[in-house]
Amino acid sequence: MTDKTVTLAHLFPELLNLYADQGNVSVLRRRAQARGWTLNVTPVKLGTQVDLGSVDMILLGGGSDREQQLVGRALAPYRADFAAAIEAGMPILAVCGGYQLLGRYYELQSGERIPGLELLEVITRADKGRLIGNIAIEWVAADGESDGRTIVGFENHAGRTFHDYAPLGRVLKGFGNNGRDHQEGLQYKGVVGTYIHGPLLPKNPHLADHLLAQALAFKGCPETLGALDDALEWRAHHAVLGMLGVKRG
Amino acid sequence: MKRLRAQAALWIGWLVTILLRLVGRRGTSLPGLVASRVSPDLLFRLLSQLEQCVVVTGTNGKTTTSALLYSMLTDDEHPWLTNRGGANLLQGLLGALLPHVDGHGRLRVQRAVLEVDEATLPRITDHYHPTLIVVTNVVRDQLDRYGEVDGALALLRSGLQYPGTILLTNADDPLATSLGWERELTYYYGMEECPVDAAPRNEVRDGAFCLICGQELHYERYIYGQLGYYSCGNGHFDRPEPHYGGKTNSSFEVVIRERTNAGRQEEFAVQAGVLGLYNDYNVLAAAAAARLLGRSLRHIQAGAGRYEAPLGRMQLFPGSPDRILALIKNPTGANSVLRTLEADERDKVVCFAINDADADGRDVSWLWDIDLEWFVATARCQSYICAGTRALDMAVRLAYAGVDREAIRISGHLPDMLRMTSGLTVPVYVLSTYTALYPLGEELRGATR
Numbered sequence: 001m002t003d004k005t006v007t008l009a010h011l012f013p014e015l016l017n018l019y020a021d022q023g024n025v026s027v028l029r030r031r032a033q034a035r036g037w038t039l040n041v042t043p044v045k046l047g048t049q050v051d052l053g054s055v056d057m058i059l060l061g062g063g064s065d066r067e068q069q070l071v072g073r074a075l076a077p078y079r080a081d082f083a084a085a086i087e088a089g090m091p092i093l094a095v096c097g098g099y100q101l102l103g104r105y106y107e108l109q110s111g112e113r114i115p116g117l118e119l120l121e122v123i124t125r126a127d128k129g130r131l132i133g134n135i136a137i138e139w140v141a142a143d144g145e146s147d148g149r150t151i152v153g154f155e156n157h158a159g160r161t162f163h164d165y166a167p168l169g170r171v172l173k174g175f176g177n178n179g180r181d182h183q184e185g186l187q188y189k190g191v192v193g194t195y196i197h198g199p200l201l202p203k204n205p206h207l208a209d210h211l212l213a214q215a216l217a218f219k220g221c222p223e224t225l226g227a228l229d230d231a232l233e234w235r236a237h238h239a240v241l242g243m244l245g246v247k248r249g
Numbered sequence: 250m251k252r253l254r255a256q257a258a259l260w261i262g263w264l265v266t267i268l269l270r271l272v273g274r275r276g277t278s279l280p281g282l283v284a285s286r287v288s289p290d291l292l293f294r295l296l297s298q299l300e301q302c303v304v305v306t307g308t309n310g311k312t313t314t315s316a317l318l319y320s321m322l323t324d325d326e327h328p329w330l331t332n333r334g335g336a337n338l339l340q341g342l343l344g345a346l347l348p349h350v351d352g353h354g355r356l357r358v359q360r361a362v363l364e365v366d367e368a369t370l371p372r373i374t375d376h377y378h379p380t381l382i383v384v385t386n387v388v389r390d391q392l393d394r395y396g397e398v399d400g401a402l403a404l405l406r407s408g409l410q411y412p413g414t415i416l417l418t419n420a421d422d423p424l425a426t427s428l429g430w431e432r433e434l435t436y437y438y439g440m441e442e443c444p445v446d447a448a449p450r451n452e453v454r455d456g457a458f459c460l461i462c463g464q465e466l467h468y469e470r471y472i473y474g475q476l477g478y479y480s481c482g483n484g485h486f487d488r489p490e491p492h493y494g495g496k497t498n499s500s501f502e503v504v505i506r507e508r509t510n511a512g513r514q515e516e517f518a519v520q521a522g523v524l525g526l527y528n529d530y531n532v533l534a535a536a537a538a539a540r541l542l543g544r545s546l547r548h549i550q551a552g553a554g555r556y557e558a559p560l561g562r563m564q565l566f567p568g569s570p571d572r573i574l575a576l577i578k579n580p581t582g583a584n585s586v587l588r589t590l591e592a593d594e595r596d597k598v599v600c601f602a603i604n605d606a607d608a609d610g611r612d613v614s615w616l617w618d619i620d621l622e623w624f625v626a627t628a629r630c631q632s633y634i635c636a637g638t639r640a641l642d643m644a645v646r647l648a649y650a651g652v653d654r655e656a657i658r659i660s661g662h663l664p665d666m667l668r669m670t671s672g673l674t675v676p677v678y679v680l681s682t683y684t685a686l687y688p689l690g691e692e693l694r695g696a697t698r
Contacts, residue, residue, distance in 0.1 A: 023617030026649050133611070154612045199617055202645045232648055232657070236641035243638075 006032060006215050007040045009055040011098075012063075012071050021061035021095065023199030027208050028057075034228050037216070046074050052081050055090070057215040062096030062197065069114050072101055082119055091190035091214040095200055099186070099193035100124045100159055109158075120188060124159040132156045135174025135184070135196055136246045139207070142166045142187045150248060151204050152240040153196035161195075168194050173244040190214055203237045205230045251290050258288035259354055262347045278336050281344025292343045293376040295350065300359040302377075303538060306370050306405065307385030307418075307425065310531045311337065313558070314385055315364040317521060317535035321544060321552030322362060329360040337366040339373075367401050370408030381415040382408075383538050385530070387424040388474055402427070417538055419530070420491040421476040427460050427486070438537040439491035440472060441506065443526060444498070444592050461485040473526060493537035497529040500593075501565050505536055517546045521553040522565040524573060525589045561686050563589065566693040570598075570673040574693060577680045578609070580618035586680060587624045596629050596675045600666055601647075602685035603639040609682040613639045621650035631675060632656045636666035637685050663688050667696065 010025060025041055032039040044050050063071065075082070086092065092102075100106045103122025105113040116122070135155045140146045144166070151169055160178035167177065168185025176184030176195070185194035192211065194200065201208040209225050216223050241248060262284030269279060284291055296302065303322075305315040312335050323329040332345035342363055349358045365373060370382075387402055402424055409416055409428055416432060419425040420439030429435035458465055459481035469478040480487030496504040501524060507515045519536050521528070532553060539549045558564040561576030563586070577583040590599065605611050616639075624630075625647070633652060635643040636659075644657050660666040663685055670677045681689050 020614040020617035023614070023646075023649075026617070030649055154614065156612060198612070198614055198642075202617070202649060203642070229654065232641070232644055232654060235659075236645045239641045 004036055005038045005040050006056045006212075006219060007042060007054055008057045008059060008215070009042050009044050009050065009052070010059045011044050011050075011061075012046050012074075013043045013061070020197070020199045021059065024059060024061075024093065024095070024201045024208075027199075027201040027205075028212060031205070031208055031212055031225075031228065035212075035223070035225055046070065050075075050078050050081070052078075052085050052090070055085075056219045057211065058085075058090065058092040060092065060094040060098030060101065062098055068097045068101055068106065072115055072117060075101075075117055076115075079117055079119065082117065086119060086189055086191055088218075089190045089214075090218055091211050092192070093200075093211055094191065094193045095197055096157060096195055099195060100161065102191070102193055103161070103163070106159055120163065120165065120186070120191070120193075122161060122163040122165075122186065122193070124161045126158045127160050130156060130158045131160075131175035131179050131195075133174060134240055134244055135176070136172045136241055136244050137169035137174070137176065137184045137196070138172055139169045140167065146170075148248065149206060150237070150241060150246070151196060151200075151207055152237055152244075153198035153200055153203065155195045155197070157195050168192060168196075172246050190218065203233060203240065205233045251288070254288040255291040255294050256354060258284040258286075258291045259347070259350060261287055262291075262343070266347060278338075278341050278344050280347055281336070281340035281342070284347065285340045285343050289339075292339060292346070294354075295343070295346045295356055296361075296373075296377040298356045298359065299361055301542065302360070302379040303362045303381045303383065303542070304365045304370070304373070304379045305362065305383045305385070305534075305538075306365045306367050306408075307383070308367070308388045308401070310385040310527060310534070311335075311364045313523070313528060313531040314383065314534045314538075315362050317531055317553060317556050318383075318538050319362045320556040321535060321539040321549045322360070322542065323552075324548070327360060328358050329362055330358045331362045332364055335364065337364045338369050342373075367408075368404050371404055374408045374411055374414070378411045378414050381417060381538060381541060383534055384409075384416065384418040384425050384428055385534055386419050386422045386476070387428075388422075415541060417534070417541060419476070419534070420489050421472055421478070423460075423466060423475060423479050423486075423488075426489060429489075430486070436493070436537065436541060437489050437491040438493040438495065438533050439488065440476075440497065440526075440530070440533070441491070441494040442496040442498070443472060443529065444594075459483065459485050493533060493540070495529060495533040497526070501571075503529050503532045503536070505533060507537075507540060517550070519550055519553045521556050522567075523556075523558050524563040524565065524593075526592070528563070560690045561681070566696065568696055570670060570675060570677050572667070572670065572677045572679055572693055572696075574679045574681065574686070574689060576683065576686050577619075578683055580615050580620075583619045583680070587620070587628070590630075590678055591624060591628045593676070594629065596631055598632050598634065598670060598673060598675055598677045599628075599630050600634045600636065600670065600677060600679045601640075601643045602663055602666065602679065602681035602689060603635065603637040603643045604682050604684045605637075605639050606684045608684050613642045616643060616646045619646075621646065625651045632658065634658045634660055634666050634669055636660045636663050637682065664692055667692055 029039040101116050102120050103116045107113045107125045109126045136152045139149045139151050165186045165188045167183035171182045171184050262280045265280040265283050319331040416435045420437035462483050466479040471477040494506040502520045504518045521532050563575045566572045575586045640659050
């Protein structure tokens with residue numbers, strides 16, 4: 001009998017939980033369950049050992065500046081392990097603060113720089129005015145291909161993020177990474193970084209399944225995930241598109 | 250000299266009231282504040298003119314209890330006055346009296362229900378002795394203000410040391426009960442039947458130790474917090490038999506058994522449009538106080554029926570079905586509303602009206618921080634209806650909390666949502682964010698009329 005368990009490390013839920021990240025966990029758990037898999041969630045608290053050897057997937061949520069600073073410091077000793085995991089293709093979902101934390105630094109308006117994990121060549125600078133509101137993007141695959149699928153949610157960030165990786169998608173309505181280049185988020189190997197919460201996964205079941213499939217592949221059990229009844233999720237998704245006036249076929 | 254100052258204070262108080270009205274502001278504590286600065290004596294001069302005065306104090310439930318009691322007592326023949334909205338310090342009391350004073354400095358209304366802050370009580374009773382003082386409970390609250398619960402208890406005790414005043418307090422609260430020890434003219438109310446905690450929850454129990462020997466109190470049953478059926482193992486004290494015993498089963502009715510001194514017992518039911526065990530205690534306290542003042546059952550029942558809770562505080566809109574409206578605006582508040590729904594063991598339907606206007610919060614992430622999983626698994630909810638601009642977000646939230654998708658219905662408009670519940674035979678709970686609350690309240694009032 002095979003072990004049908006996939007393990008998600010939820011990093012620092014006590015600090016990085018600003019935008020209802022347990023919503024993302026809950027979606028991954030139910031969708032894994034529906035395919036006969038058990039999602040084993042390991043909450044990793046600040047100051048405890050992180051053993052990535054038994055982990056198939058990582059969730060890094062958002063927190064306040066102060067909390068991010070704490071987390072950044074705590075993670076620094078494990079930087080090498082994380083870097084190796086990223087290169088090996090481990091799926092990592094990093095939302096808002098977690099997304100910023102993957103990069104080199106987050107520069108406050110005072111000029112002070114909160115150091116990041118320096119896992120990716122990403123920098124973030126705070127600027128006047130927060131970028132707040134509903135957002136819709138067109139999901140563009142890492143190779144630049146798009147089949148027109150959208151991702152929707154809510155964004156609320158003072159940081160403007162810049163990088164040269166593939167974005168998660170093209171902004172249709174909203175601000176995205178920096179409100180300037182019409183790009184939102186980041187994709188690199190298994191990493192998905194994004195400012196979109198709401199939470200992210202409930203209204204974007206295709207993205208949830210994409211992450212889940214990656215986790216199974218990373219675990220060495222690749223599997224084509226069967227379709228679920230997502231009528232409600234898609235209605236909620238399209239309702240946000242409607243609110244934003246985004247027309248899709 | 251004191252009289253002149255009091256007269257001057259009165260005029261100044263009026264002047265401020267008139268000026269505030271001219272600029273379109275009412276109900277502030279400013280007139281009372283200014284007048285009490287000019288003459289600290291004025292309040293007591295006015296109070297001494299009252300024929301009857303009830304003071305309601307304690308930690309929780311003061312505002313609701315005094316509003317219920319006011320509603321039970323006042324009528325055209327014998328009007329009462331009250332300080333609404335929790336203005337319960339000295340200047341607030343004066344502010345409530347000022348509008349009822351005539352040109353000769355005499356009160357036109359001779360009866361008052363006054364909500365009074367615990368720390369303010371001794372400052373009043375040093376100069377004036379009310380007819381009746383109600384102490385709702387003594388629990389941990391606002392530690393920074395009173396130091397500790399022992400301090401609050403000492404303040405109340407010093408405010409109650411005058412023998413002519415009747416005391417009515419909570420038999421189920423060991424701390425409040427201790428105020429009546431060896432005191433004449435003391436009456437108790439308490440719950441005799443209510444949904445009870447099977448096991449003590451992980452709560453702070455301030456009163457859980459005997460005030461005489463310090464031993465932990467033994468509880469035969471827990472009600473909530475430190476409230477319950479308690480006794481000291483060394484026999485120092487236990488719960489007194491209440492003169493007014495309440496029975497409640499999480500509906501809108503409290504049945505009260507009155508035990509008069511002659512040994513006669515009488516039972517009567519009081520219905521008020523508020524829900525939850527905390528409110529049942531408030532209804533019981535108010536009805537007991539009204540009875541002690543000799544009010545008839547008919548007046549008490551009618552007054553409780555007239556009482557209108559602020560919109561969204563779990564009030565009942567009777568009809569077929571009964572609908573109950575509650576405001577939810579953050580996970581903590583939503584969780585406490587859900588706890589009250591869990592206590593209602595009847596089958597039920599729950600509606601969510603979720604908007605995302607600025608006043609509601611444009612980000613609806615918070616829906617995922619509500620502890621819905623527990624609610625869905627334990628509450629006997631037949632189906633859910635979602636409405637509002639974010640109805641679908643709520644629907645998805647419910648689906649992932651474990652609700653069968655067949656049992657979730659979506660309604661675009663708020664009136665439609667209510668229409669979908671008409672004719673149901675089970676109670677309907679309507680949980681609403683801020684901007685949906687007022688339209689829903691209007692609809693529900695219209696439907697009740």
